[in-house]
Amino acid sequence: MLRPAPRRTHRIGRGRQTAAAYALLAPSLVGVLGFLLAPVVIVLVLSLFDWKLLSTPEFIGLANYRKLFTDSDVWHSLLVTLYYVIICVPGTTILSLLLALLVDRKLRGMKYFRALLVIPWMATPVALGLVWSWIFDPGRGALNQFLGLFGVDGPAWLSSPVLAMPSVAAVHIWQFAGYNMLFFLAGLQNIPPSLREASSLDGASPVAHFFSITLPLLRPTMLFVLITNVIGSFQAFDTIFVMTEGGPGDSTEVTTYLIYDEAFKKFDFGYASTISVLLFAVVLIATISQFVYFERRTTYEVSG
Amino acid sequence: MSLSRRTFLIGAGSVLALAGCGSSNDKASSGGGKVELVYRLWDEQQEVGYKAVFAEFTKQNPDITVRMEVLPWDQYWTKLTTELASGKAPDVFWLTVDYFPDFAGKGVLAPLDDLISKAGLKLDAYNPNVVQSYKFEDKQLGMPKDMGIVGLLYNKDLFKKAGVTMPAELTWAPDGSGSFLEIARKLTVGTKQWGFCSWNHNQTQWLNWIASNGGHAMDKPYGTFDFAGQKSVEALQFARDLIFKWKVSPDGTRTNPPTGQATEMFYRGEVAMFPANNALLPFALPEVKFPIGVAAMPAGPAGRTVVINGLAETMFAKTKHPEEAGKLVAFLGTEKAQRLMGDAGYIIPALTDAGAGYQTFWQKKGIDVQPFLDSAAGSTVNLPIADGWTSKSTEINKAANDLFLDKTPVQDIAAAMDKIGNDR
Numbered sequence: 001m002l003r004p005a006p007r008r009t010h011r012i013g014r015g016r017q018t019a020a021a022y023a024l025l026a027p028s029l030v031g032v033l034g035f036l037l038a039p040v041v042i043v044l045v046l047s048l049f050d051w052k053l054l055s056t057p058e059f060i061g062l063a064n065y066r067k068l069f070t071d072s073d074v075w076h077s078l079l080v081t082l083y084y085v086i087i088c089v090p091g092t093t094i095l096s097l098l099l100a101l102l103v104d105r106k107l108r109g110m111k112y113f114r115a116l117l118v119i120p121w122m123a124t125p126v127a128l129g130l131v132w133s134w135i136f137d138p139g140r141g142a143l144n145q146f147l148g149l150f151g152v153d154g155p156a157w158l159s160s161p162v163l164a165m166p167s168v169a170a171v172h173i174w175q176f177a178g179y180n181m182l183f184f185l186a187g188l189q190n191i192p193p194s195l196r197e198a199s200s201l202d203g204a205s206p207v208a209h210f211f212s213i214t215l216p217l218l219r220p221t222m223l224f225v226l227i228t229n230v231i232g233s234f235q236a237f238d239t240i241f242v243m244t245e246g247g248p249g250d251s252t253e254v255t256t257y258l259i260y261d262e263a264f265k266k267f268d269f270g271y272a273s274t275i276s277v278l279l280f281a282v283v284l285i286a287t288i289s290q291f292v293y294f295e296r297r298t299t300y301e302v303s304g
Numbered sequence: 305m306s307l308s309r310r311t312f313l314i315g316a317g318s319v320l321a322l323a324g325c326g327s328s329n330d331k332a333s334s335g336g337g338k339v340e341l342v343y344r345l346w347d348e349q350q351e352v353g354y355k356a357v358f359a360e361f362t363k364q365n366p367d368i369t370v371r372m373e374v375l376p377w378d379q380y381w382t383k384l385t386t387e388l389a390s391g392k393a394p395d396v397f398w399l400t401v402d403y404f405p406d407f408a409g410k411g412v413l414a415p416l417d418d419l420i421s422k423a424g425l426k427l428d429a430y431n432p433n434v435v436q437s438y439k440f441e442d443k444q445l446g447m448p449k450d451m452g453i454v455g456l457l458y459n460k461d462l463f464k465k466a467g468v469t470m471p472a473e474l475t476w477a478p479d480g481s482g483s484f485l486e487i488a489r490k491l492t493v494g495t496k497q498w499g500f501c502s503w504n505h506n507q508t509q510w511l512n513w514i515a516s517n518g519g520h521a522m523d524k525p526y527g528t529f530d531f532a533g534q535k536s537v538e539a540l541q542f543a544r545d546l547i548f549k550w551k552v553s554p555d556g557t558r559t560n561p562p563t564g565q566a567t568e569m570f571y572r573g574e575v576a577m578f579p580a581n582n583a584l585l586p587f588a589l590p591e592v593k594f595p596i597g598v599a600a601m602p603a604g605p606a607g608r609t610v611v612i613n614g615l616a617e618t619m620f621a622k623t624k625h626p627e628e629a630g631k632l633v634a635f636l637g638t639e640k641a642q643r644l645m646g647d648a649g650y651i652i653p654a655l656t657d658a659g660a661g662y663q664t665f666w667q668k669k670g671i672d673v674q675p676f677l678d679s680a681a682g683s684t685v686n687l688p689i690a691d692g693w694t695s696k697s698t699e700i701n702k703a704a705n706d707l708f709l710d711k712t713p714v715q716d717i718a719a720a721m722d723k724i725g726n727d728r
Contacts, residue, residue, distance in 0.1 A: 052406075052692075053385055053386070053389045054385065054388060054389050054406065054407065054410040054412065055410065138558075138565070139565075139568070139572055156557070156558055156565075158563045159557060159558055159560070159563040159564055159565065160557055161557065164563065244562065244563050245562035245563070246562065247560065247561065247562040247563040247564075248556075248557065248560050248562075248563045248564070248705075249560065249702075249705055250702070261698070264382045265381075265382075265694070265695075265698055266694060266695035266698060267385055267406070267694065267695070268695060
């Protein structure tokens with residue numbers, strides 16, 4: 001980082017300074033307004049309309065919301081989403097933490113190994129979904145071929161109402177574990193080595209050290225990983241879209257898929273917007289409650 | 305947090321940018337008196353056939369060329385609907401009976417009656433069901449393209465192995481009597497090989513059982529659904545009985561859309577008899593390692609009635625080149641164009657007398673498609689249509705998944721399907 005410039009601000013007019021600040025902010029402001037805030041506002045407005053894409057939009061007030069509260073598909077999709085979140089968030093978090101502990105050592109070639117773990121996150125989700133649906137294919141898929149070597153007759157992973165969700169969630173965990181590992185790794189490397197030395201002098205076992213020292217100090221990282229993961233899992237769409245299209249039946253029909261279905265299969269953009277508003281509210285509540293929970297329990301820095 | 309938010313923004317931005325680049329006919333140039341029309345379809349097999357058709361068209365109309373855009377099925381409808389709504393769409397494109405109701409009343413399809421009569425074509429020369437399917441408020445909005453006819457594909461190897469020959473006529477009845485079930489049982493071996501595949505596909509499966517049992521899915525186009533009527537329920541129960549009572553078919557956990565693999569099971573040789581639209585043949589042939597036979601669908605207590613799902617060539621009402629696009633649509637309806645597609649084995653032309661070449665083509669491939677042609681000439685029934693049909697049919701098909709699982713009584717499922725269909 002450069003050192004801050006000497007204070008000479010009183011020479012420049014306030015207005016010019018503000019203008020300069022806005023000029024510098026403008027590129028990202030355009031992004032935030034155009035691609036983040038505007039769509040939210042548009043969706044809020046659309047949720048009050050009956051708009052079947054080819055029909056003329058018609059203002060219907062809260063009728064879409066009334067439909068929403070009696071629509072069992074919507075509530076079912078929220079439960080399905082919750083199920084997905086409940087598998088994915090702990091799965092991704094624990095796996096990425098374990099991976100971070102595993103790769104947090106200086107060995108030859110370790111950086112290549114770390115990079116390898118992050119690759120799934122960098123790949124296109126649609127391509128991933130396609131490859132995984134081949135792997136899960138009951139007849140010729142790699143997974144069942146492999147199980148076949150041991151005489152196990154593998155199930156139809158993606159067309160079984162019981163197995164489809166865990167299978168899809170497993171792909172999500174696999175996809176994001178390496179990426180989240182990076183944050184834990186950074187967190188681990190911020191913990192002063194002196195603490196380890198101190199705890200081992202006091203006779204703490206590695207396990208005790210992990211639970212009483214490492215884990216509490218990782219709380220800020222944990223907060224970040226959990227929040228981004230919860231949001232990410234609530235918004236998961238692409239791999240599910242490619243692998244199961246919400247099926248079999250509606251067993252993997254997460255809310256994002258339902259929104260897609262209403263908007264792009266049934267072309268009911270008004271109602272799709274209404275469901276989006278609901279999902280927005282749910283994610284907002286989930287995020288705020290996580291913040292509140294962690295705020296009371298987080299140490300951001302190791303005090304000197 | 306800031307990092308991830310920025311990443312998200314970049315992502316969201318690029319998605320929108322991509323969506324913005326989506327409209328396609330900006331490129332349709334019209335320089336120097338020459339016009340390039342955009343023609344949209346979803347079938348990459350037929351794309352090959354259309355090359356010859358359009359070459360012939362350009363020969364007759366040297367100033368007009370046609371550019372084809374092939375999109376996968378799902379994207380086809382999303383993109384087309386979005387483009388129609390935004391006023392920028394391909395000049396000429398394919399339409400199915402299913403999607404017709406949602407487009408017909410919206411002013412996006414050009415009426416074709418004038419250009420049909422101007423070109424000297426007669427609508428009564430085409431299959432009447434296909435013509436009727438694309439009529440809206442007495443206007444013809446679609447040029448009949450082909451007839452998608454349901455017939456029974458069968459695996460000749462499995463028949464030979466079981467020592468069974470396909471009889472000239474298959475019959476079925478709700479009580480399980482008839483030659484169809486008898487043969488299906490002989491072809492079923494444990495849980496690895498099935499005589500038949502009863503799965504949730506309205507066009508090739510349960511709508512045919514309903515029709516040949518003397519029932520009606522719907523009393524008239526845009527009318528009232530009657531899945532819960534006695535004849536329909538018997539037929540739907542038969543679809544379920546094939547799995548759970550007679551055990552000649554895999555169940556819904558393996559075949560229900562969207563994850564099911566019914567067609568693949570036939571391709572893999574795990575299913576002996578598989579009803580299909582004749583348009584599946586060009587796709588099936590390279591996939592299978594066995595000779596395919598074709599039979600007519602089993603005749604029910606009310607005789608044989610099969611679903612016909614003919615496609616239409618439709619013209620965008622706001623095309624920039626109405627005259628040229630009109631010429632193209634008219635040409636696609638001519639015997640010349642329909643024969644080019646039929647003779648190359650892609651489709652059975654909607655033009656009633658143009659099917660001979662189709663038969664010859666498949667004969668050379670060792671497949672006798674006469675049962676498809678006979679079925680088309682016999683009793684056929686249209687797919688049901690209603691207002692808001694794309695939305696309703698999605699829901700009805702979803703509800704019908706339960707027919708192929710042994711939980712909810714058929715009567716209740718049928719009632720639920722009626723409720724979706726008749727809901728205004």
